[in-house]
Amino acid sequence: MIATISGSWDKLKQVKTKKTAESAKIKKPPINFKECGIPVGAELVYVDDPTVKVIVCDERKVEYNNEITSLTAVARQFKGYKNVPEPSFFTYNGRLVTDIARETQWRE
Structure with a gap:
């Protein structure tokens, strides 16, 4: 809109950016x-x-x-969050379940 009003429409360029996993916030599977x-x-x-x-x-x-x-439902019950991004509130053998998932299931 501003380019149209100011008459600088011809000077606009479309810039493509590279999205990283963090910036794109890729949803991990359960x-x-x-x-x-x-x-x-x-x-x-x-x-x-x-x-x-x-x-x-x-x-x-x-x-x-x-x-x-589900782990998410249990975490919601205790944390009081409406949305729990990932069940990072439980451990298995002393390790966070999400850390285990990152090393196995979610590994890229």
């Missing part, structure tokens, strides 16, 4: 426990309260309070 090497029956521990534990039920679901759910 964590797949099997691809991460986390077996069914594994215990995942909540980082803010080690007494809160979930059990891996299959490739994508966990059990918490006798309910089959």
Whole structure:
């Protein structure tokens, strides 16, 4: 609009930029426990309260309070966030589940 008003439309150039993974904010797929090497029956521990534990039920679901759910849903319950970007609130064998996913499932 400004170029049209000022009469400088002919001086505009389109510049293409290279988007990096961070700048493009590429959405990662949901964590797949099997691809991460986390077996069914594994215990995942909540980082803010080690007494809160979930059990891996299959490739994508966990059990918490006798309910089959997702890590994201459990994190929402404790954090109070409407949207949890990734379930970085649980550990497996002392390591963040998201760190494990970055090294295995999400590796480029």
